[in-house]
Amino acid sequence: MKSLQLKSGASMPCIALGSWVGTHPKERAKASSWLLTALEAGYRHIDTAALYGTEGAVGEAVKLSGIPRKDLFITTKLPWHHTRRVRESLDESLKRAGLDYFDLYLIHWPQVVVYENDHPAPLNADGSLMLDETCDFNDTWKEMEKVLASGKVRSIGVSNFSIKTLEQLLKTAKVMPAVLQIELHPYLAQNELLQWCKENGIAVVAYAATGYAVVREDPTVVALAKKYNVTPTQIVLSWHIRRGTGLVTKSENASRQEENLKVIKLHEGDARRIDALDKNRRLCIKPDKQGKVFGWTFDRLGWQEERTPQAEAKL
Ligand SMILES: NC(=O)c1ccc[n+]([C@@H]2O[C@H](COP(=O)([O-])OP(=O)(O)OC[C@H]3O[C@@H](n4cnc5c(N)ncnc54)[C@H](OP(=O)(O)O)[C@@H]3O)[C@@H](O)[C@H]2O)c1
Numbered sequence: 460m461k462s463l464q465l466k467s468g469a470s471m472p473c474i475a476l477g478s479w480v481g482t483h484p485k486e487r488a489k490a491s492s493w494l495l496t497a498l499e500a501g502y503r504h505i506d507t508a509a510l511y512g513t514e515g516a517v518g519e520a521v522k523l524s525g526i527p528r529k530d531l532f533i534t535t536k537l538p539w540h541h542t543r544r545v546r547e548s549l550d551e552s553l554k555r556a557g558l559d560y561f562d563l564y565l566i567h568w569p570q571v572v573v574y575e576n577d578h579p580a581p582l583n584a585d586g587s588l589m590l591d592e593t594c595d596f597n598d599t600w601k602e603m604e605k606v607l608a609s610g611k612v613r614s615i616g617v618s619n620f621s622i623k624t625l626e627q628l629l630k631t632a633k634v635m636p637a638v639l640q641i642e643l644h645p646y647l648a649q650n651e652l653l654q655w656c657k658e659n660g661i662a663v664v665a666y667a668a669t670g671y672a673v674v675r676e677d678p679t680v681v682a683l684a685k686k687y688n689v690t691p692t693q694i695v696l697s698w699h700i701r702r703g704t705g706l707v708t709k710s711e712n713a714s715r716q717e718e719n720l721k722v723i724k725l726h727e728g729d730a731r732r733i734d735a736l737d738k739n740r741r742l743c744i745k746p747d748k749q750g751k752v753f754g755w756t757f758d759r760l761g762w763q764e765e766r767t768p769q770a771e772a773k774l
Contacts, residue, residue, distance in 0.1 A: 460472045460501065465637040469614050477707040478517060482512070487512040489516075493711040506666075508567055509555075518557040536567035537566050537599070540573065540577070545606055546606055562614060563615070564612035567619070569596050573589040637662060640707070643668065644699075646738050647741055675692055679732050683733070686729070693723060697722040
């Protein structure tokens with residue numbers, strides 16, 4: 460499988476299997492069986508997070524697969540309410556997974572959430588997420604650098620950051636993030652951010668990489684799928700790989716897991732047709748009624764608003 464060379468020196472398989480399955484404990488527990496079919500199908504990169512509750516299932520699948528640890532690449536993420544206890548949180552993640560190290564450890568979100576009885580999403584009386592404004596991701600990154608030095612993680616990076624928050628991070632960072640994981644698909648192409656990451660040597664990994672049914676059913680994607688005699692998802696995933704990013708898809712279904720591993724070579728003109736679908740539209744993480752994402756405005760996140768036809772007309 461194709462890999463991306465990270466700044467840390469590590470080699471990261473481009474295609475990962477995701478493991479977010481919602482919050483139901485039964486769904487989380489049964490993840491080990493389909494994670495195992497994915498490993499048997501050839502996946503060598505698994506994406507999890509402390510907040511997903513599937514680190515244990517990932518560890519179990521790894522053990523059952525019998526694949527040597529050195530041949531696997533396991534990503535996990537620091538939860539937003541553990542930013543003042545990075546070392547402890549990482550030890551807890553390792554223990555749940557039954558592993559000695561993770562290949563990649565990401566700050567899951569730039570927001571810092573109050574630590575209260577270890578609740579992953581403590582709420583204020585008005586229902587908003589209880590943010591901790593007394594520390595920030597620059598402080599967290601210092602702790603990430605320490606756990607990198609400990610050898611318990613081989614590379615460190617961030618998720619859901621933007622050019623704005625990355626520039627803020629770089630003001631104090633001693634180690635550059637090796638990876639940025641973000642929502643990325645043909646409707647949210649993030650061209651400027653990709654260019655910025657390229658210039659700074661940060662590998663980008665797409666989540667919600669398929670773009671779900673809305674992108675699968677886009678007439679351009681459907682037409683290209685017919686042209687290449689592949690599925691619409693394979694067209695989308697091939698577009699990501701052509702752009703030089705990694706990607707994470709989640710499927711519990713063995714045949715879709717296999718489908719998502721088979722990317723093809725797209726011709727330049729066809730890749731341009733997919734580029735033209737960009738609407739700056741988020742399909743996975745959407746703003747709430749106040750226009751905020753987990754307590755932060757788009758401005759604070761450094762995220763761009765969706766490009767509507769009305770806004771385009773004004774340009
Ligand atoms: N860093 C972050 O904040 C963040 C946020 C979101 C997600 N992620 C990571 O990225 C992973 C993937 O994200 P995601 O689940 O939102 O997006 P996704 O993989 O693009 O979409 C998953 C959905 O698409 C279906 N699917 C997968 N392959 C398919 C195919 N070939 N044809 C038709 N349907 C297909 C799956 O159903 P079946 O299971 O039934 O196949 C599932 O319902 C997550 O599991 C997680 O590891 C990270």
